[in-house]
Amino acid sequence: MATGNIYWNDLHNALVQNPLMPAYWDKSPDANGFTPTLDGLANDQANPLAVMFYRSNYSNLGNKDNTLVGNVYMELEPIEDLKFRSSYGLDSWFGHGRSWTPTFALGVLFSNANDGASQYQYLGANLTWTNTLTYERTFGDHNINALIGNEVYKNQINNSVGGSMANTRFGLPEYAYLNNVDKTDVNSINTFGADYAAGGGGLLSYIARAQYDYKEKYLLSATMRADGSSNFAKGNRWGYFPSVSAGWILTNEDFLSNNNGVLDFAKFRGSWGQNGNQSIDNFIYSSNIAYLNPGYYFGDTKPISGATAVPARVTNPDVTWETSEQLNFGLDARFFNSRLDFTADWYKKTTKDWLVVAPIQGTSGAGAPYINGGDIENTGYELMLSWNDNIGDFKYGATISGAFNKNEITKIANSDGIIQGPSSVLSQGTASVSRAEVGKPIGFFYGYETDGILQTQDEVAAYVKPTDGTPYFSDQRPGDVRFVDQNQDGVIDESDKKMLGNPNPDFELGIQLNAEYKGFYANVTLSGKYGMQVMQSYRSFADRFDQNYTTEIFGRWHGAGTSNTLPRLSSVSNRNTNWISDIYMQDADYLRINNLTVGVKLGDYISDIKLFSDIKVYAAINNLYTFTNYTGMDPEVSFGHDASWASGIDLGLYPLPRTVMFGFSVDF
Known part of the structure; x- marks a missing residue:
């Protein structure tokens, strides 16, 4: 079912459909009985049930989608308290499918005179290799844990190939294969094929972490990540993301050791940290090429003979990591023999160098680039209160939680500090909403x-x-x-x-x-x-x-x-x-x-x-x-x-x- 904008939304099409059109008509020329378009009254309003049927009913003719996920690891302890672990993981997907487009004639603007067949196959794999060295030791009342490591994540392959062509030989879905089409006119064959991994992009990461606690009362942790992504140009590929957290378990203190069953557990905690986002298409910073056919026109009557190569989008080699920074303070507490639980958190999360598609003018002649468009701030607090108890054989419990959040943009990386949404959203011809x-x-x-x-x-x-x-x-x-x-x-x-x-x-x-x-x-x-x-x-x-x-x-x-x-x-x-x-x-x-x-x-x-x-x-x-x-x-x-x-x-x-x-x- 299409669920997009007003041009690609089946439910929307049904809601605005002319009320004079029934879904089915016993005198319909259509083999499935769908009512034709009311040509002359609303020739652009096709029967929404017919649209979904002819678009989707034969789109899955034995399609197979498969996923294979697995990993192996090795763990060694060369000396006491020191462990080395190496793991290798595979995330693979592969499959094939075919579809058939039947003929139908339900209106001037909704008809298909020639049936067609299409087939596709795909294969993809991501590889992950992680190596860590961990040291854990207790010195009296002091406990330490340290880790260093690195991880390689590689888009090994992401192949997809397929083709489609009209005029099958048998006109039936069970025979809708590309071998069973009339290939006399080779120009009418539509094909596609690409390795969307673009030869193998990926991510290289280095990690360091240290944890410390004293008598399980005072807790401290610090982490440092360095991530390099092929999604960005040289000079902008590396992002550095530190974090630190601390906790204090009050109920492990001597002055709270005898609380008469009122306060069972209490912990203050705080943290600050950063993490990165590199979720844009592979190599989009570079000048990718798209093809137009028919191609460029010299004057109004002289098209070039072949396809025209044009820039797919405006390039932006300066695009880099989006960084999410969060500050958090919280309290966890349990009372009355753990029947009452209470949790409170305050946070401030700032997204810096927001990755967003930039709005550009149509005169740019290419698609819009990704930019680091600004900063976004979220502040708020979260509360949770829970009670669990029993009265004889009757057990009961209740939990209520609430979260308050304020969202605000603090920076937009253009002259007027504004990014407009698209137009023609609520209806055709309306402005941005x-x-x-x-x-x-x-x-x-x-x-x-x-x-x-x-x-x-x-x-x-x-x-x-x-x-x-x-x-x-x-x-x-x-x-x-x-x-x-x-x-x-x-x-x-x-x-x-x-x-x-x-x-x-x-x-x-x-x-x-x-x-x-x-x-x-x-x-x-x-x-x-x-x-x-x-x-x-x-x-x-x-x-x-x-x-x-x-x-x-x-x-x-x-x-x-x-x-x-x-x-x-x-x-x-x-x-x-x-x-x-x-x-x-x-x-x-x-x-x-x-x-x-x-x-x-x-x-x-x-x-x-x-x-x-x-x-x-x-x-x-x-x-x-x-x-x-x-x-x-x-x-x-x-x-x-x-x-x-x-x-x-x-x-x-x-x-x-x-x-x-x-x-x-x-x-x-």
């Missing part, structure tokens, strides 16, 4: 603030510029959106856009409850997120009547007092829905029952049966219910269209399924 900007959370929603809907002609007459008293728009009328003039300059333009909402939650909640009585037990897990917003649009074009609406449209403005949130309908495109504003935005707070499990342990009831030690029978429901005011199918929206740093865009999100399971287990 997501933004990255210094001082704001990553991927925040950006657009026009509104102040309700113009209800009457009197309100229309009162919606005027503060500068000269004339209407903001010459065509404004009842049912139009009242946009807020933020700077009061008498013009609604780009300078009036502002931060509308944040797709990142302020607070995350987790709850676990469990109970058991004489073998009968129940567990429930809940989770929730609060303080986040979602931008929702189930439209490909903002104002197009041959596309369907959700039932929300019945609450639109259609007379004074009927709606103050949804504008009037229009037969032409206009600013009410073409301008990105908060009319698309909803709060997406929710609390979800993730899992409910009930069951019985029969061990105590079958103690006379020596063959079994225990039998457990249970039933479980995943995604039982979600408490939310969000009107979409799922408030937890991670999709961020074509920008990896964005989220919270609901264009037709496939909902989380509810699963009911029954099971039993037997212990012998």
